[in-house]
Amino acid sequence: MTEDQISPELQTHLYIRMVRIRKFEEKIAELCQESDRMPGMQILANGQEAVAAGVVSALKPEDVIVSNHRSHGHLLARGADTNALMAEIMARATGVNGGKAGTLHLSVPEVNALMTSTVVGAGSPIAAGVAFAQQYRRDSGVTVVMFGDGAAAEGSVHEAMNLAGVWKLPLLFVCENNCWAGAQRHEAHCATRHIFKRAGGYDMPGQSVDGNDVEAVYRLTVELLAHCRSGKGPAFMEAETYRMRGHGEHDRQHYVDPAELAMWAAKCPLCRYRQRLLDEGILDEARILAIERNAGQQVAAAVAFADASPYPGAETFLTDVFVNPPAV
Numbered sequence: 001m002t003e004d005q006i007s008p009e010l011q012t013h014l015y016i017r018m019v020r021i022r023k024f025e026e027k028i029a030e031l032c033q034e035s036d037r038m039p040g041m042q043i044l045a046n047g048q049e050a051v052a053a054g055v056v057s058a059l060k061p062e063d064v065i066v067s068n069h070r071s072h073g074h075l076l077a078r079g080a081d082t083n084a085l086m087a088e089i090m091a092r093a094t095g096v097n098g099g100k101a102g103t104l105h106l107s108v109p110e111v112n113a114l115m116t117s118t119v120v121g122a123g124s125p126i127a128a129g130v131a132f133a134q135q136y137r138r139d140s141g142v143t144v145v146m147f148g149d150g151a152a153a154e155g156s157v158h159e160a161m162n163l164a165g166v167w168k169l170p171l172l173f174v175c176e177n178n179c180w181a182g183a184q185r186h187e188a189h190c191a192t193r194h195i196f197k198r199a200g201g202y203d204m205p206g207q208s209v210d211g212n213d214v215e216a217v218y219r220l221t222v223e224l225l226a227h228c229r230s231g232k233g234p235a236f237m238e239a240e241t242y243r244m245r246g247h248g249e250h251d252r253q254h255y256v257d258p259a260e261l262a263m264w265a266a267k268c269p270l271c272r273y274r275q276r277l278l279d280e281g282i283l284d285e286a287r288i289l290a291i292e293r294n295a296g297q298q299v300a301a302a303v304a305f306a307d308a309s310p311y312p313g314a315e316t317f318l319t320d321v322f323v324n325p326p327a328v
């Protein structure tokens with residue numbers, strides 16, 4: 001089997017990944033409705049699960065991922081521990097970052113998910129630095145940076161694309177075009193309908209893909225990663241998808257046309273893939289139910305784990321914050 005052939009095992013794996021991400025974030029949305037359950041601003045990627053599962057499943061263990069504020073799916077797909085991720089999001093000491101990062105500054109270095117940046121566009125220059133290190137050390141790894149259509153308008157992303165092109169860095173730019181940046185529609189902040197075409201300006205291959213088709217995303221990722229890995233330099237993918245919820249859980253989406261939302265709901269990546277796997281005979285109804293039940297149980301267990309965990313103690317306030325912690 002070549003890397004881009006999608007076996008029934010991989011198909012099942014992709015579906016399980018997407019279901020787990022959806023259930024994880026649905027639980028967060030639910031807990032946001034209860035007062036004092038979820039600290040900070042919760043930014044979810046409902047509707048974008050196929051991008052996370054498709055891109056990340058194509059990576060090798062040595063590849064590094066740099067993510068943004070809409071990161072839960074990327075990290076879960078990368079294999080972050082569900083309990084420790086939920087605990088971090090709920091600001092507990094047992095979280096992946098000791099409860100001090102919270103949802104917006106997550107990092108899971110043990111699965112090479114180096115960092116997430118809430119500064120829009122900031123991930124790309126950092127990812128260029130990581131890719132430079134990989135190239136300098138002659139590592140076989142590639143760096144993948146995930147960012148939004150809004151971020152694609154930031155100078156920092158263009159500078160990173162240029163430098164990656166000049167130095168032929170092993171860096172895959174993945175733009176999740178979810179049609180919105182906050183409450184701004186794509187056309188209000190972006191001069192082109194097709195962000196991937198900008199790749200040509202930096203002499204790197206760029207392609208768009210249906211971001212709600214997990215297999216299409218997986219295939220294109222494999223193709224572009226092969227380019228990056230071969231020493232030919234960076235590549236660019238634009239995954240066309242849709243943000244089904246508000247920018248964050250505080251946002252009731254009053255500015256969204258319900259007809260547009262309904263149109264994208266009909267293209268739900270999970271529903272489409274579930275139907276496809278049923279049609280192809282890869283999964284049956286019983287197996288699908290079991291996958292969903294299992295994911296629900298995992299998420300419930302993660303919340304119970306977080307609930308039973310303490311908040312970080314005052315004695316940890318300065319640990320993991322400074323390279324050389326000041327004396328207290």
Ligand SMILES: Cc1ncc(C[n+]2csc(CCOP(=O)(O)OP(=O)(O)O)c2C)c(N)n1
Pocket residue numbers: 069070118119120121147148149150151152178180181182243247
């Ligand atoms: C430099 C910077 N400018 C503005 C913000 C506020 N902000 C946070 S997310 C966001 C929208 C980003 O849109 P996009 O890149 O498309 O990602 P999406 O939220 O759609 O996933 C904005 C403007 C920020 N965090 N950083």
Ligand SMILES: [Mg+2]
Pocket residue numbers: 148149150176177178179180181182
């Ligand atoms: Mg966006």
